[in-house]
């Protein structure tokens with residue numbers, strides 16, 4: 001779409017208008033159906049969408065909720081996590097992966113990331129478990145001697161669309177009696193090979209998978225929305241209850257839950273988009289391959305200048321974001337901005353250094369890989385409609401920056 005004759009270009013990081021144009025009629029008629037029905041909260045369209053997502057993911061149950069943040073919160077609530085409990089979580093992720101823990105009075109224990117993938121590092125999990133955790137007095141699981149909390153769960157985040165190394169994490173969780181709550185907000189459509197065996201959808205491997213339908217996600221709605229996925233019927237029942245104020249029947253409350261329901265309008269739109277999500281994931285993967293080829297040809301990869309995502313083949317990474325490491329990141333970002341190329345930094349401050357988590361007592365330097373990532377990551381334009389020409393311009397301008 002864009003011409004690069006040294007002239008002004010404008011390449012967004014994400015172009016939702018392009019996607020909408022392609023499916024406008026279907027979206028509008030789905031919305032019209034809801035308007036005609038005047039049923040806006042839960043109801044048959046939400047149920048159909050839940051059944052379709054469960055079938056797509058091959059999971060036992062899918063429960064529509066108000067957001068990805070609530071999906072995480074409700075999952076931890078259903079596991080009974082609260083004060084005196086701890087959850088292992090990476091510090092390099094979106095805020096909600098950790099706030100769901102502290103909101104319940106539980107304690108996040110940060111575990112550093114793998115510098116290659118930016119994902120929770122199973123080696124660091126093992127180092128923590130072997131080096132710091134102690135077996136609980138009752139023989140069930142582990143206790144963190146520093147906080148005196150019982151370690152109840154592991155919360156891996158499939159960041160930027162890439163699956164965590166789940167085979168290893170599942171084995172660790174089994175060994176140490178931990179539940180797994182997968183944060184799949186950015187990875188709808190990703191699949192991980194669980195050795196020995198077939199590929200399974202990210203989000204169906206632990207006790208819970210928590211999805212977000214925030215508009216920028218690979219499957220994004222027209223506002224907030226989320227989904228909890230679980231293979232356990234007891235946990236599914238608990239989440240269904242907790243999303244409606246803990247009521248098992250209307251106005252009969254077994255416990256205190258939330259008001260966290262998926263809107264029918266969102267479900268109707270998401271049902272349309274679900275039909276395209278595989279195609280969109282493939283198009284994102286194709287664009288990531290193209291970036292890789294273009295960048296390799298610049299001679300900038302390695303040499304402490306650029307480092308690219310390098311996922312294995314297949315669908316283990318569905319590129320909700322295309323994130324590389326770049327030296328002089330902030331300067332590069334400003335330069336690209338001046339050239340009309342939009343980029344983003346996910347995430348500039350790791351969560352152990354956020355002011356609201358100061359009470360946890362972590363300090364700068366404790367998670368060097370997360371801290372370095374926060375200084376070096378840069379997300380480039382990535383969306384299914386991104387053209388080859390636009391990608392060539394992005395790479396050309398980055399090359400020009402480093403050759404100045």
Ligand SMILES: Cc1ncc(COP(=O)(O)O)c(C=O)c1O
Nearest residue numbers: 067068069094096185212213214
């Ligand atoms: C990794 C991660 N976890 C959780 C969330 C929370 O999802 P939501 O914005 O739908 O509450 C997001 C989305 O922004 C996310 O990227």
